[in-house]
Amino acid sequence: MTTLVIGAGLIGSQVARILVERGEKPVLMDHAAQPQAIGQIVDLDKVTLIQGDVLRPLSIVDALRSHGITRIAHTAANPLLTLGAQKAPYSAINLNIMGTVNVLEAARVSGLKRVVVSSSSVLNHYLEGGEDGSHFGKEESFPRPTTFYAATKQAVESLGLNYAKWCGIEFAGLRYGAVFGPWSGAGGGGPSNLLREAMRNALAGREATIPPGVMEWVYSKDAARATVLALDAKDLGSGVFNITMGAITTPNEMAAAIGTVIPGAKVKFEAPAGTGVSLSNRDTHADLSRARRHLGWEPQFKLQDAVKDLAEWMRRHLA
Numbered sequence: 001m002t003t004l005v006i007g008a009g010l011i012g013s014q015v016a017r018i019l020v021e022r023g024e025k026p027v028l029m030d031h032a033a034q035p036q037a038i039g040q041i042v043d044l045d046k047v048t049l050i051q052g053d054v055l056r057p058l059s060i061v062d063a064l065r066s067h068g069i070t071r072i073a074h075t076a077a078n079p080l081l082t083l084g085a086q087k088a089p090y091s092a093i094n095l096n097i098m099g100t101v102n103v104l105e106a107a108r109v110s111g112l113k114r115v116v117v118s119s120s121s122v123l124n125h126y127l128e129g130g131e132d133g134s135h136f137g138k139e140e141s142f143p144r145p146t147t148f149y150a151a152t153k154q155a156v157e158s159l160g161l162n163y164a165k166w167c168g169i170e171f172a173g174l175r176y177g178a179v180f181g182p183w184s185g186a187g188g189g190g191p192s193n194l195l196r197e198a199m200r201n202a203l204a205g206r207e208a209t210i211p212p213g214v215m216e217w218v219y220s221k222d223a224a225r226a227t228v229l230a231l232d233a234k235d236l237g238s239g240v241f242n243i244t245m246g247a248i249t250t251p252n253e254m255a256a257a258i259g260t261v262i263p264g265a266k267v268k269f270e271a272p273a274g275t276g277v278s279l280s281n282r283d284t285h286a287d288l289s290r291a292r293r294h295l296g297w298e299p300q301f302k303l304q305d306a307v308k309d310l311a312e313w314m315r316r317h318l319a
């Protein structure tokens with residue numbers, strides 16, 4: 001069994017690490033891999049790192065054939081996620097939607113069974129409408145995504161579920177919360193980067209800035225563990241899973257966690273210019289019961305454990 005992990009960033013590198021720890025040699029595919037950052041997460045000698053672009057379908061088919069791939073975890077997405085897609089909608093739509101369709105098609109023509117795709121909890125947080133309350137005959141039956149990025153994730157889930165229904169592919173879409181965790185390369189979303197920068201500043205004795213709104217976070221190691229469990233699960237049920245800490249974190253709670261792990265840390269609440277769009281407008285948290293039932297997944301890192309683990313990693317790697 002060989003797993004292709006597409007996208008070797010904040011989450012993909014952790015997926016590869018877990019597979020390596022289980023004795024597998026996964027294939028990591030990226031169009032612009034950052035080997036130094038990846039090598040801080042997973043031993044590069046224990047993975048096969050290849051260049052490939054999800055916008056070039058033949059490069060996916062080539063990877064599947066050349067490496068005897070049996071299943072795929074697809075984590076590639078547009079740079080800076082919500083913020084990036086607001087600035088460059090066309091390329092984000094193309095990459096997120098057509099890139100995922102290319103992965104699903106490559107799986108279909110190659111007879112691969114399982115494809116696990118990164119969705120996002122933006123589909124629980126960036127919504128408006130739905131006034132008609134699920135009444136199928138009315139126009140506003142369901143809430144709609146309010147950002148380009150969320151709209152791409154909604155399309156990805158819907159297309160993946162149709163590949164499952166009509167083409168025999170076992171599809172899972174994982175709605176990760178805002179992800180933070182060990183990573184020294186470029187990538188991730190606005191909140192991932194804001195929090196990492198805040199931690200770096202706090203560790204260096206400088207003032208740390210964290211987003212002023214509530215956030216629904218998940219630690220990258222937990223997001224990756226859910227991804228591996230979805231690759232393995234016997235029964236994917238309805239195929240879409242919330243993968244978050246299962247709690248809303250207020251700015252005060254995040255500041256307290258940072259202050260406990262880094263005593264004396266000074267934290268202020270501020271959204272740097274242009275990042276407001278990546279803050280949630282909802283304060284309800286995700287229901288994790290499907291992930292528990294079908295994947296056997298439970299977040300292992302609550303807020304303070306996650307901040308502590310990240311601080312320890314940063315002290316070791318970014319001193």
Ligand SMILES: NC(=O)c1ccc[n+]([C@@H]2O[C@H](COP(=O)([O-])OP(=O)(O)OC[C@H]3O[C@@H](n4cnc5c(N)ncnc54)[C@H](O)[C@@H]3O)[C@@H](O)[C@H]2O)c1
Pocket residue numbers: 006007008009010011012029030031032033052053054055074075076077078079080081095099118119120121175176177178179180186187188189191192
């Ligand atoms: N980081 C978050 O807060 C967060 C939250 C929810 C969902 N997600 C989703 O999880 C997934 C992984 O996110 P991440 O934080 O690890 O992102 P990341 O930016 O760290 O990693 C994505 C990787 O995909 C690669 N990539 C981009 N375009 C590509 C292409 N055309 N072909 C091949 N590779 C390409 C990038 O080079 C990058 O290494 C994404 O789908 C993202 O939408 C992330």
